[in-house]
Amino acid sequence: MRPAAVVALIVVSHTTIDAYTAFLPxxxxxxxxxxxxxITLAATLSTVLSISTALPQPAFGYLADRFGRRAFLAAGPIVGGVFISLLGMAPTYFVLLLLLTVGGLGSAAFHPPGASLVARAGDGRGSGVRMSVFSFGGAAGFALGPISAVAIVGWLGLAGLWVAMIPGVLLGTALWFGAKGRTRVGTGTPPPPPLEVLRKLKGPLGLVFGISVVGSFAQKAVLTFIPIIAHRAGESETAGAVVLSIYLGAQGLGTLASGFLTDRFNRQHLLAAISVLAVPTHILAFTLAPASPAAxxxxxxxxxxNMALLPPIVVVAQEIxxxxxxxxxGIVMGLAWAVGTLAIPVVGGFADAFGPVAATAWSMPLLLLGALFAMRPSLRPYCRAQ
Incomplete structure (x- = not known):
């Protein structure tokens, strides 16, 4: 299979696997x-799925750098699709936790090698645009996931959600056969030892990691609490899903625009500006009347x-x-996403006590930490436009 076809297959697979992880909210x-x-237990479900899709990513990324990416790429859509699509058959809360955990591991295995192959930061100019294409695939999946899940459940019932696994199984099989011999990239040198990677987190890599953490927290808060806020306001399940799909669809546009800007403007200024502007927009998205035109x-x-943060974050991390x-x-996507998600049950606890609108709105100024991290001097060598 030609390299361009492999990239297209990876992007479509990214769309599919991120659609699966968007089924739950x-x-x-x-x-x-x-x-x-x-609400606290429901928020914990979202947290478990998010952590299982995110926390193992650095480990999977290290293994992919060392042993090759093909198996991880292929396993992702199959494992994620099969286990997440069975969530409607879970008879108990703990069985549901198990299905979400295993399904999330499939997503975790896919993302680091997928981003590495598509972005190719070491190839120089254009890495931001290439990363934005990969990110757009994921954002499209996140946007399609909620409305797809609601449509399937409305047609076949919650137990009928299993039919959604079919595209994932087909795409994983296609990746296994189509990506043969096309899954090694990089400088030709072995990946750094794990302890060296951890040491890098004390420097500039830790700063972009921090920016990704607060951005992830804001996204997971939207995914978890917007449907609950809409439901408590008397809106339908479909209305909540539509708002999520609109938010996530806009993320696709954000990542495409940001990929273009990442290659042309100072990345420190770009990350700081996005972080500041994201605060009022997220607060208003939570506090305005659910599903209203203004909201x-x-x-x-x-x-x-929110998603405009991702291309510069990943490109800077790959250059570090x-x-x-x-x-x-895997560190700035997976590990950061997992850490950002840890605060969601805490917000859920405040939501039980004070209401979901107040709890989410008062937590959004955490995004300002991203602007502070972005302007640290140690990021300057990696933030100039190419």
């Missing part, structure tokens, strides 16, 4: 009713800005660790 109100869950406009702006592009991608 719009179904949370239904699952809460079926299993008798509090939808703010959801578009918030989604656009050029011999370990998959593991660096």
């Amino acid at each position: 719009p179904l949370l109100p239904r699952i809460m009713d079926n299993l008798g869950l509090s 939808i406009v703010m959801a578009v702006c918030a989604g656009f800005l 660790l050029p011999s370990g592009t998959a593991v660096s991608s």
